[in-house]
Amino acid sequence: MTRLAYYPGCTLKTNAKNFEDSTIATAEKLGIELVEPERWNCCGTVHSLSTDDVMHHLAPIRNLLRVEELSNAGEVDSKQVVTLCAMCYNTLKRSNMVFNEDSDRKKKIRDNMYKEDIEYSGNVEVLHHLEVLREMGWDKVKEAVANPLNGLKVAPYYGCLLLRPRGIGVDDTDDPTIMEDMLEALGAETVGFAYSQKCCGSYNAVHMKEVVADLAHKILKQAEEAGADMLVTACPLCEYNLGPRQSEVEKRYPVFKSIPVVYFTQLMALAFSLGEEAAAFTGNKPDPRPLLRDKGLLEE
Protein backbone atom coordinates (compact mmCIF):
# COMPACT_ATOMS: atom_id res chain seq x y z
CA MET A 1 0.00 0.00 0.00
CA THR A 2 1.25 3.47 -0.88
CA ARG A 3 0.26 5.98 1.76
CA LEU A 4 -0.84 9.21 0.11
CA ALA A 5 -1.99 12.37 1.91
CA TYR A 6 -5.61 13.15 1.09
CA TYR A 7 -7.20 16.58 1.49
CA PRO A 8 -11.00 16.12 1.43
CA GLY A 9 -12.50 19.60 1.63
CA CYS A 10 -15.93 20.25 3.12
CA THR A 11 -18.11 19.04 0.24
CA LEU A 12 -16.61 15.56 0.30
CA LYS A 13 -17.84 15.24 3.88
CA THR A 14 -21.36 16.47 3.10
CA ASN A 15 -23.00 16.64 -0.34
CA ALA A 16 -20.33 14.60 -2.12
CA LYS A 17 -19.95 11.73 0.37
CA ASN A 18 -20.56 9.36 -2.57
CA PHE A 19 -17.48 10.83 -4.28
CA GLU A 20 -15.34 10.22 -1.20
CA ASP A 21 -16.68 6.72 -0.46
CA SER A 22 -16.18 5.52 -4.03
CA THR A 23 -12.69 7.04 -4.17
CA ILE A 24 -11.44 5.52 -0.92
CA ALA A 25 -12.73 2.07 -1.93
CA THR A 26 -11.30 2.14 -5.47
CA ALA A 27 -7.97 3.64 -4.36
CA GLU A 28 -7.58 0.83 -1.84
CA LYS A 29 -8.24 -1.69 -4.61
CA LEU A 30 -5.38 -0.07 -6.54
CA GLY A 31 -3.02 -0.20 -3.57
CA ILE A 32 -3.33 3.40 -2.37
CA GLU A 33 -4.19 4.24 1.21
CA LEU A 34 -5.58 7.77 1.43
CA VAL A 35 -4.42 9.41 4.68
CA GLU A 36 -6.46 12.37 5.84
CA PRO A 37 -4.65 14.89 8.08
CA GLU A 38 -6.18 15.03 11.54
CA ARG A 39 -6.56 18.81 11.25
CA TRP A 40 -7.56 20.58 8.08
CA ASN A 41 -9.51 23.70 7.21
CA CYS A 42 -11.43 25.11 4.26
CA CYS A 43 -9.33 25.08 1.09
CA GLY A 44 -10.03 28.79 0.64
CA THR A 45 -12.87 27.98 -1.80
CA VAL A 46 -11.91 30.34 -4.59
CA HIS A 47 -8.45 31.39 -5.68
CA SER A 48 -8.05 35.10 -5.09
CA LEU A 49 -7.24 37.12 -8.17
CA SER A 50 -6.34 40.38 -6.44
CA THR A 51 -2.74 41.07 -5.51
CA ASP A 52 -3.09 42.39 -1.93
CA ASP A 53 -4.68 39.18 -0.81
CA VAL A 54 -2.31 37.54 1.65
CA MET A 55 -5.17 36.65 3.98
CA HIS A 56 -6.82 34.55 1.28
CA HIS A 57 -3.77 32.37 0.94
CA LEU A 58 -3.57 31.48 4.62
CA ALA A 59 -6.25 28.78 4.41
CA PRO A 60 -4.80 26.89 1.42
CA ILE A 61 -1.19 27.15 2.58
CA ARG A 62 -2.11 26.07 6.09
CA ASN A 63 -3.57 22.89 4.60
CA LEU A 64 -0.34 22.25 2.72
CA LEU A 65 1.52 22.80 5.98
CA ARG A 66 -0.65 20.05 7.53
CA VAL A 67 0.39 17.75 4.68
CA GLU A 68 4.02 18.59 5.35
CA GLU A 69 3.52 17.74 9.04
CA LEU A 70 2.00 14.41 8.00
CA SER A 71 4.96 13.78 5.75
CA ASN A 72 7.51 14.82 8.41
CA ALA A 73 5.85 12.45 10.86
CA GLY A 74 6.35 9.60 8.38
CA GLU A 75 2.63 8.94 8.11
CA VAL A 76 2.61 9.25 4.32
CA ASP A 77 5.14 8.16 1.72
CA SER A 78 5.56 11.42 -0.18
CA LYS A 79 5.07 15.17 -0.01
CA GLN A 80 2.14 14.87 -2.39
CA VAL A 81 -1.48 15.58 -1.53
CA VAL A 82 -4.42 14.34 -3.53
CA THR A 83 -7.72 16.17 -3.83
CA LEU A 84 -11.05 15.14 -5.31
CA CYS A 85 -12.94 18.42 -5.46
CA ALA A 86 -11.88 20.46 -8.48
CA MET A 87 -12.29 23.67 -6.49
CA CYS A 88 -9.97 22.46 -3.71
CA TYR A 89 -7.48 21.23 -6.29
CA ASN A 90 -7.46 24.53 -8.13
CA THR A 91 -7.26 26.70 -5.01
CA LEU A 92 -4.53 24.70 -3.25
CA LYS A 93 -2.42 24.38 -6.36
CA ARG A 94 -2.64 28.04 -7.30
CA SER A 95 -1.84 29.25 -3.79
CA ASN A 96 1.10 26.88 -3.72
CA MET A 97 2.31 28.48 -6.94
CA VAL A 98 1.91 32.00 -5.53
CA PHE A 99 3.85 30.92 -2.44
CA ASN A 100 6.71 29.49 -4.47
CA GLU A 101 6.92 32.13 -7.18
CA ASP A 102 6.37 35.36 -5.27
CA SER A 103 8.94 35.72 -2.47
CA ASP A 104 7.30 38.88 -1.21
CA ARG A 105 3.95 37.23 -0.68
CA LYS A 106 5.63 34.07 0.62
CA LYS A 107 7.14 36.10 3.44
CA LYS A 108 3.86 37.81 4.24
CA ILE A 109 1.98 34.51 4.24
CA ARG A 110 4.57 33.05 6.62
CA ASP A 111 4.44 36.11 8.89
CA ASN A 112 0.69 35.75 9.25
CA MET A 113 0.56 31.98 9.70
CA TYR A 114 -0.22 32.14 13.42
CA LYS A 115 0.22 29.35 15.93
CA GLU A 116 2.10 26.80 13.87
CA ASP A 117 5.08 24.69 14.91
CA ILE A 118 6.74 24.59 11.50
CA GLU A 119 7.07 26.91 8.52
CA TYR A 120 5.69 25.65 5.24
CA SER A 121 8.57 24.85 2.87
CA GLY A 122 6.64 25.14 -0.39
CA ASN A 123 7.52 21.56 -1.30
CA VAL A 124 4.14 19.87 -1.22
CA GLU A 125 2.85 18.80 -4.63
CA VAL A 126 -0.89 19.20 -5.17
CA LEU A 127 -2.53 16.55 -7.34
CA HIS A 128 -6.00 15.71 -8.51
CA HIS A 129 -6.95 12.05 -8.12
CA LEU A 130 -7.15 11.69 -11.92
CA GLU A 131 -3.45 12.59 -12.10
CA VAL A 132 -2.59 9.95 -9.51
CA LEU A 133 -4.38 7.33 -11.60
CA ARG A 134 -2.72 8.46 -14.84
CA GLU A 135 0.68 8.32 -13.13
CA MET A 136 -0.08 4.81 -11.95
CA GLY A 137 -1.01 3.83 -15.49
CA TRP A 138 -4.33 3.09 -17.19
CA ASP A 139 -3.21 -0.54 -17.57
CA LYS A 140 -3.24 -0.89 -13.78
CA VAL A 141 -6.78 0.48 -13.72
CA LYS A 142 -7.74 -1.92 -16.49
CA GLU A 143 -6.31 -4.88 -14.56
CA ALA A 144 -8.60 -4.12 -11.63
CA VAL A 145 -11.73 -4.19 -13.81
CA ALA A 146 -13.98 -7.18 -13.07
CA ASN A 147 -17.19 -5.81 -14.57
CA PRO A 148 -16.28 -3.96 -17.79
CA LEU A 149 -18.68 -1.15 -18.58
CA ASN A 150 -19.30 -2.44 -22.09
CA GLY A 151 -22.15 -0.78 -23.87
CA LEU A 152 -22.24 2.23 -21.54
CA LYS A 153 -21.94 5.53 -23.37
CA VAL A 154 -20.54 8.22 -21.11
CA ALA A 155 -19.92 11.91 -21.71
CA PRO A 156 -16.85 13.13 -19.77
CA TYR A 157 -17.56 16.56 -18.37
CA TYR A 158 -14.50 18.57 -17.30
CA GLY A 159 -15.99 21.93 -16.41
CA CYS A 160 -13.45 24.68 -15.84
CA LEU A 161 -11.43 24.22 -12.65
CA LEU A 162 -9.76 20.96 -13.66
CA LEU A 163 -8.29 22.50 -16.80
CA ARG A 164 -7.84 26.20 -16.31
CA PRO A 165 -5.71 28.23 -16.10
CA ARG A 166 -2.99 26.74 -18.23
CA GLY A 167 -0.21 25.40 -16.01
CA ILE A 168 -2.65 24.44 -13.29
CA GLY A 169 -4.94 22.06 -15.14
CA VAL A 170 -4.66 18.27 -15.01
CA ASP A 171 -4.38 18.02 -18.77
CA ASP A 172 -4.16 19.99 -22.00
CA THR A 173 -6.46 22.98 -21.63
CA ASP A 174 -7.99 22.72 -25.08
CA ASP A 175 -7.80 19.04 -25.84
CA PRO A 176 -7.90 16.99 -22.63
CA THR A 177 -8.09 13.19 -22.74
CA ILE A 178 -7.52 12.19 -19.12
CA MET A 179 -11.19 11.47 -18.38
CA GLU A 180 -11.64 9.63 -21.68
CA ASP A 181 -8.57 7.50 -20.99
CA MET A 182 -9.85 6.72 -17.52
CA LEU A 183 -13.36 5.77 -18.64
CA GLU A 184 -12.16 3.73 -21.59
CA ALA A 185 -9.90 1.78 -19.24
CA LEU A 186 -13.11 0.80 -17.44
CA GLY A 187 -14.57 -0.48 -20.71
CA ALA A 188 -17.02 2.37 -21.27
CA GLU A 189 -17.49 4.14 -24.57
CA THR A 190 -16.81 7.87 -24.36
CA VAL A 191 -18.89 10.39 -26.23
CA GLY A 192 -17.42 13.77 -27.16
CA PHE A 193 -19.64 16.84 -26.98
CA ALA A 194 -19.06 20.53 -27.52
CA TYR A 195 -19.88 21.70 -24.00
CA SER A 196 -17.64 19.29 -22.09
CA GLN A 197 -15.50 22.20 -20.85
CA LYS A 198 -18.23 24.79 -20.43
CA CYS A 199 -18.76 26.25 -16.96
CA CYS A 200 -21.60 24.64 -14.97
CA GLY A 201 -22.61 28.00 -13.48
CA SER A 202 -20.60 27.50 -10.31
CA TYR A 203 -21.77 29.53 -7.28
CA ASN A 204 -24.51 31.21 -9.25
CA ALA A 205 -26.42 28.23 -7.86
CA VAL A 206 -26.81 30.28 -4.69
CA HIS A 207 -28.49 33.42 -5.97
CA MET A 208 -29.10 33.10 -9.73
CA LYS A 209 -30.61 29.67 -10.16
CA GLU A 210 -31.84 30.47 -13.65
CA VAL A 211 -28.26 31.06 -14.86
CA VAL A 212 -27.30 27.59 -13.68
CA ALA A 213 -30.47 26.04 -15.08
CA ASP A 214 -29.82 27.54 -18.52
CA LEU A 215 -26.21 26.37 -18.58
CA ALA A 216 -27.10 22.92 -17.25
CA HIS A 217 -29.79 22.62 -19.90
CA LYS A 218 -27.33 23.39 -22.70
CA ILE A 219 -24.67 21.01 -21.35
CA LEU A 220 -26.99 18.10 -20.61
CA LYS A 221 -28.98 18.44 -23.84
CA GLN A 222 -25.77 18.46 -25.86
CA ALA A 223 -24.48 15.35 -24.13
CA GLU A 224 -27.75 13.55 -24.66
CA GLU A 225 -27.92 14.53 -28.32
CA ALA A 226 -24.38 13.20 -28.73
CA GLY A 227 -25.73 9.84 -27.61
CA ALA A 228 -24.55 9.73 -24.00
CA ASP A 229 -26.32 7.59 -21.40
CA MET A 230 -24.85 9.60 -18.58
CA LEU A 231 -22.53 12.45 -17.73
CA VAL A 232 -19.33 11.85 -15.76
CA THR A 233 -17.75 14.52 -13.58
CA ALA A 234 -14.82 15.00 -11.19
CA CYS A 235 -16.18 18.03 -9.34
CA PRO A 236 -18.83 18.19 -6.59
CA LEU A 237 -20.09 21.62 -7.63
CA CYS A 238 -20.52 20.49 -11.25
CA GLU A 239 -22.28 17.37 -9.98
CA TYR A 240 -24.63 19.47 -7.88
CA ASN A 241 -25.45 21.97 -10.61
CA LEU A 242 -25.91 19.34 -13.31
CA GLY A 243 -27.44 16.56 -11.19
CA PRO A 244 -29.81 17.51 -8.36
CA ARG A 245 -30.51 20.89 -9.97
CA GLN A 246 -32.08 19.20 -12.98
CA SER A 247 -35.33 19.85 -11.09
CA GLU A 248 -34.83 23.55 -11.93
CA VAL A 249 -34.04 22.72 -15.56
CA GLU A 250 -37.27 20.74 -15.81
CA LYS A 251 -39.25 23.73 -14.55
CA ARG A 252 -37.82 26.02 -17.22
CA TYR A 253 -37.67 23.48 -20.04
CA PRO A 254 -40.71 21.19 -19.89
CA VAL A 255 -39.48 18.91 -22.73
CA PHE A 256 -36.10 18.36 -21.07
CA LYS A 257 -35.24 14.70 -20.53
CA SER A 258 -33.25 13.98 -17.38
CA ILE A 259 -29.89 12.22 -17.59
CA PRO A 260 -27.82 10.76 -14.72
CA VAL A 261 -24.62 12.48 -13.59
CA VAL A 262 -22.02 10.44 -11.68
CA TYR A 263 -18.47 10.79 -10.38
CA PHE A 264 -15.79 8.90 -12.29
CA THR A 265 -14.87 7.04 -9.10
CA GLN A 266 -18.40 5.65 -8.86
CA LEU A 267 -18.00 4.06 -12.28
CA MET A 268 -14.62 2.75 -11.14
CA ALA A 269 -16.27 1.12 -8.12
CA LEU A 270 -18.89 -0.39 -10.41
CA ALA A 271 -16.29 -1.68 -12.88
CA PHE A 272 -14.14 -3.05 -10.04
CA SER A 273 -17.23 -4.87 -8.65
CA LEU A 274 -16.74 -3.35 -5.21
CA GLY A 275 -20.42 -3.43 -4.33
CA GLU A 276 -23.22 -0.92 -3.96
CA GLU A 277 -21.80 0.66 -0.83
CA ALA A 278 -18.56 1.62 -2.55
CA ALA A 279 -20.31 2.87 -5.68
CA ALA A 280 -22.67 4.86 -3.44
CA PHE A 281 -25.25 5.56 -6.17
CA THR A 282 -27.91 6.29 -3.53
CA GLY A 283 -26.41 9.77 -3.26
CA ASN A 284 -27.07 10.68 -6.90
CA LYS A 285 -30.00 12.55 -8.38
CA PRO A 286 -31.29 11.52 -10.88
CA ASP A 287 -30.77 7.91 -9.83
CA PRO A 288 -28.39 6.21 -12.30
CA ARG A 289 -29.26 2.68 -11.16
CA PRO A 290 -32.27 1.94 -13.41
CA LEU A 291 -30.12 2.75 -16.46
CA LEU A 292 -27.20 0.67 -15.18
CA ARG A 293 -29.55 -2.26 -14.54
CA ASP A 294 -30.97 -1.93 -18.04
CA LYS A 295 -27.44 -2.14 -19.38
CA GLY A 296 -26.82 -5.28 -17.35
CA LEU A 297 -24.03 -3.58 -15.39
CA LEU A 298 -25.77 -3.58 -12.03
CA GLU A 299 -27.65 -6.48 -10.48
CA GLU A 300 -31.37 -6.13 -9.84
Place this chain on the structure above:
Amino acid sequence: MENNAEIVTIYVMGKKHNVPGDLTIMKAMEYAGHQFTRGAGCRGGYCGACATLYRKKGSYKLEGALACQKIVEDGMYIAQIPFNPAEKTTYSLDELRPDANTILEYYPELSRCLACNTCTKACPQDIMVMDYVQASLRGDIEQAAKLSFDCISCGLCAVRCPAEIVPYNVGQLARRLYARYVDGPSQHVLDRVKEVEEGKFDEGIKELKNMDKAALQERYETREKILE
Protein backbone atom coordinates in the same frame (compact mmCIF):
# COMPACT_ATOMS: atom_id res chain seq x y z
CA MET B 1 -1.45 42.98 54.60
CA GLU B 2 2.24 43.23 53.84
CA ASN B 3 3.36 42.54 50.31
CA ASN B 4 7.06 42.37 49.51
CA ALA B 5 6.65 41.85 45.80
CA GLU B 6 8.46 44.15 43.45
CA ILE B 7 6.39 47.12 42.40
CA VAL B 8 5.58 47.29 38.68
CA THR B 9 3.97 49.96 36.57
CA ILE B 10 0.79 49.17 34.67
CA TYR B 11 -1.53 51.37 32.60
CA VAL B 12 -5.24 50.79 33.06
CA MET B 13 -7.05 52.33 30.13
CA GLY B 14 -4.06 54.64 29.74
CA LYS B 15 -3.78 55.67 33.37
CA LYS B 16 -0.54 54.81 35.16
CA HIS B 17 -0.55 52.82 38.41
CA ASN B 18 2.21 51.31 40.53
CA VAL B 19 1.14 47.90 41.84
CA PRO B 20 2.76 44.81 43.43
CA GLY B 21 4.09 42.59 40.65
CA ASP B 22 2.64 39.33 41.95
CA LEU B 23 -1.01 40.33 41.56
CA THR B 24 -3.38 39.24 38.86
CA ILE B 25 -4.66 41.96 36.55
CA MET B 26 -7.95 41.93 38.44
CA LYS B 27 -6.38 42.25 41.88
CA ALA B 28 -3.93 44.86 40.63
CA MET B 29 -6.79 46.97 39.32
CA GLU B 30 -8.57 46.68 42.65
CA TYR B 31 -5.32 47.57 44.40
CA ALA B 32 -5.20 50.68 42.23
CA GLY B 33 -8.70 51.64 43.35
CA HIS B 34 -10.95 50.23 40.63
CA GLN B 35 -14.14 48.54 41.71
CA PHE B 36 -15.60 45.91 39.40
CA THR B 37 -19.29 46.17 38.72
CA ARG B 38 -18.99 44.28 35.41
CA GLY B 39 -16.21 42.16 34.01
CA ALA B 40 -15.67 40.06 37.12
CA GLY B 41 -17.33 36.85 38.18
CA CYS B 42 -15.96 33.63 39.59
CA ARG B 43 -12.36 34.88 39.97
CA GLY B 44 -11.28 31.34 39.30
CA GLY B 45 -10.89 31.24 35.52
CA TYR B 46 -14.18 29.47 34.86
CA CYS B 47 -16.86 32.04 34.13
CA GLY B 48 -15.30 34.05 31.31
CA ALA B 49 -16.51 37.42 32.58
CA CYS B 50 -13.13 39.15 32.85
CA ALA B 51 -11.84 39.15 29.27
CA THR B 52 -8.97 41.60 28.98
CA LEU B 53 -6.82 42.90 26.17
CA TYR B 54 -3.30 43.98 26.91
CA ARG B 55 -0.08 44.95 25.26
CA LYS B 56 3.35 44.66 26.81
CA LYS B 57 5.81 47.53 26.69
CA GLY B 58 7.85 47.48 23.49
CA SER B 59 5.67 44.87 21.82
CA TYR B 60 3.31 45.38 18.88
CA LYS B 61 1.24 42.39 19.91
CA LEU B 62 -2.22 42.84 21.28
CA GLU B 63 -2.76 39.90 23.61
CA GLY B 64 -5.74 38.53 25.47
CA ALA B 65 -6.18 37.06 28.91
CA LEU B 66 -8.59 36.55 31.78
CA ALA B 67 -7.96 39.32 34.32
CA CYS B 68 -8.40 36.90 37.22
CA GLN B 69 -5.69 34.55 35.88
CA LYS B 70 -3.02 36.70 34.30
CA ILE B 71 -0.26 38.14 36.52
CA VAL B 72 0.64 41.76 35.75
CA GLU B 73 3.94 42.61 34.08
CA ASP B 74 5.89 45.83 34.14
CA GLY B 75 4.75 48.22 31.45
CA MET B 76 1.51 46.40 30.68
CA TYR B 77 -1.25 48.38 28.98
CA ILE B 78 -4.64 46.98 29.97
CA ALA B 79 -8.21 47.38 28.74
CA GLN B 80 -11.18 45.39 29.99
CA ILE B 81 -13.75 43.87 27.64
CA PRO B 82 -16.61 43.45 30.10
CA PHE B 83 -19.20 43.06 27.38
CA ASN B 84 -19.01 42.02 23.75
CA PRO B 85 -21.87 43.29 21.57
CA ALA B 86 -21.84 40.07 19.55
CA GLU B 87 -24.59 38.56 17.49
CA LYS B 88 -26.37 35.80 19.36
CA THR B 89 -29.24 34.20 17.50
CA THR B 90 -32.17 32.40 19.05
CA TYR B 91 -33.36 29.02 17.88
CA SER B 92 -35.52 26.16 18.97
CA LEU B 93 -33.18 23.24 19.46
CA ASP B 94 -35.94 20.70 18.84
CA GLU B 95 -36.46 21.97 15.29
CA LEU B 96 -32.85 21.83 14.11
CA ARG B 97 -30.74 19.30 12.27
CA PRO B 98 -27.15 18.60 13.33
CA ASP B 99 -25.41 19.70 10.15
CA ALA B 100 -23.36 22.48 8.58
CA ASN B 101 -26.37 24.16 6.98
CA THR B 102 -28.06 24.61 10.35
CA ILE B 103 -25.03 26.39 11.79
CA LEU B 104 -24.67 28.48 8.62
CA GLU B 105 -28.33 29.44 8.77
CA TYR B 106 -27.89 30.97 12.22
CA TYR B 107 -24.32 32.19 11.78
CA PRO B 108 -23.81 32.73 8.01
CA GLU B 109 -20.67 34.80 8.61
CA LEU B 110 -18.99 31.49 9.49
CA SER B 111 -18.24 30.99 5.80
CA ARG B 112 -16.04 34.10 5.90
CA CYS B 113 -13.37 32.23 7.94
CA LEU B 114 -9.93 32.76 6.43
CA ALA B 115 -8.21 30.12 8.59
CA CYS B 116 -5.89 32.86 9.89
CA ASN B 117 -5.92 31.35 13.41
CA THR B 118 -6.20 34.75 15.11
CA CYS B 119 -9.00 33.33 17.26
CA THR B 120 -6.80 30.46 18.44
CA LYS B 121 -4.06 32.95 19.24
CA ALA B 122 -6.48 35.07 21.29
CA CYS B 123 -7.99 32.23 23.32
CA PRO B 124 -6.97 32.28 27.02
CA GLN B 125 -8.12 28.65 27.32
CA ASP B 126 -5.70 27.40 24.65
CA ILE B 127 -8.60 26.03 22.63
CA MET B 128 -8.02 25.35 18.91
CA VAL B 129 -10.77 27.82 18.06
CA MET B 130 -10.18 27.96 14.31
CA ASP B 131 -10.27 24.20 14.12
CA TYR B 132 -13.72 24.03 15.72
CA VAL B 133 -14.96 26.89 13.52
CA GLN B 134 -13.76 24.88 10.52
CA ALA B 135 -15.28 21.65 11.85
CA SER B 136 -18.62 23.48 12.17
CA LEU B 137 -18.29 24.77 8.64
CA ARG B 138 -18.02 21.25 7.27
CA GLY B 139 -20.74 19.84 9.51
CA ASP B 140 -18.48 17.80 11.79
CA ILE B 141 -20.64 18.54 14.84
CA GLU B 142 -18.88 16.03 17.07
CA GLN B 143 -15.45 17.53 16.41
CA ALA B 144 -16.78 21.08 16.84
CA ALA B 145 -18.43 20.16 20.15
CA LYS B 146 -15.40 18.36 21.51
CA LEU B 147 -12.84 20.95 20.46
CA SER B 148 -14.91 23.81 21.91
CA PHE B 149 -15.78 21.99 25.14
CA ASP B 150 -13.54 24.10 27.38
CA CYS B 151 -14.87 27.39 26.01
CA ILE B 152 -15.99 29.85 28.69
CA SER B 153 -17.43 32.40 26.23
CA CYS B 154 -15.09 35.18 27.30
CA GLY B 155 -15.45 36.68 23.82
CA LEU B 156 -11.81 37.41 22.99
CA CYS B 157 -11.90 35.26 19.84
CA ALA B 158 -14.84 37.24 18.49
CA VAL B 159 -13.23 40.58 19.33
CA ARG B 160 -10.13 39.63 17.32
CA CYS B 161 -11.67 37.77 14.36
CA PRO B 162 -11.08 39.65 11.09
CA ALA B 163 -14.07 37.87 9.53
CA GLU B 164 -16.29 39.04 12.41
CA ILE B 165 -17.36 35.54 13.30
CA VAL B 166 -18.51 34.89 16.88
CA PRO B 167 -16.80 31.55 17.44
CA TYR B 168 -18.02 30.99 21.00
CA ASN B 169 -21.68 31.18 19.98
CA VAL B 170 -21.00 28.84 17.06
CA GLY B 171 -19.30 26.41 19.45
CA GLN B 172 -22.23 26.61 21.83
CA LEU B 173 -24.67 25.79 19.04
CA ALA B 174 -22.45 22.88 17.97
CA ARG B 175 -22.33 21.51 21.53
CA ARG B 176 -26.09 21.83 21.87
CA LEU B 177 -26.63 20.02 18.56
CA TYR B 178 -24.16 17.35 19.60
CA ALA B 179 -25.84 16.80 22.95
CA ARG B 180 -29.35 16.84 21.52
CA TYR B 181 -28.89 14.83 18.32
CA VAL B 182 -25.56 13.03 18.26
CA ASP B 183 -24.52 11.99 21.76
CA GLY B 184 -27.51 12.38 24.01
CA PRO B 185 -29.77 12.14 25.78
CA SER B 186 -27.86 10.61 28.68
CA GLN B 187 -29.71 7.86 30.51
CA HIS B 188 -28.56 8.97 33.96
CA VAL B 189 -29.98 12.46 33.38
CA LEU B 190 -33.30 11.00 32.23
CA ASP B 191 -33.35 8.75 35.30
CA ARG B 192 -32.62 11.63 37.63
CA VAL B 193 -35.25 13.90 36.04
CA LYS B 194 -37.76 11.09 36.49
CA GLU B 195 -36.80 10.78 40.15
CA VAL B 196 -37.20 14.53 40.63
CA GLU B 197 -40.60 14.48 38.98
CA GLU B 198 -41.69 11.54 41.09
CA GLY B 199 -40.89 13.56 44.20
CA LYS B 200 -37.93 11.55 45.45
CA PHE B 201 -36.20 14.68 46.73
CA ASP B 202 -39.24 16.66 47.94
CA GLU B 203 -38.82 15.61 51.57
CA GLY B 204 -35.11 16.43 51.57
CA ILE B 205 -35.64 19.88 50.06
CA LYS B 206 -38.40 20.60 52.55
CA GLU B 207 -36.12 19.62 55.41
CA LEU B 208 -33.33 21.88 54.15
CA LYS B 209 -35.70 24.80 53.68
CA ASN B 210 -36.82 24.60 57.29
CA MET B 211 -33.33 24.49 58.79
CA ASP B 212 -31.79 27.50 60.53
CA LYS B 213 -28.46 28.84 59.34
CA ALA B 214 -26.33 27.03 61.93
CA ALA B 215 -27.90 23.66 61.22
CA LEU B 216 -27.56 24.21 57.47
CA GLN B 217 -23.90 25.09 57.89
CA GLU B 218 -23.35 22.02 60.04
CA ARG B 219 -25.01 19.87 57.38
CA TYR B 220 -22.86 21.42 54.66
CA GLU B 221 -19.62 20.91 56.53
CA THR B 222 -20.37 17.29 57.23
CA ARG B 223 -21.79 16.51 53.75
CA GLU B 224 -19.04 14.07 52.79
CA LYS B 225 -19.82 11.94 55.85
CA ILE B 226 -23.49 11.89 54.99
CA LEU B 227 -22.63 10.72 51.48
CA GLU B 228 -20.55 7.91 52.93
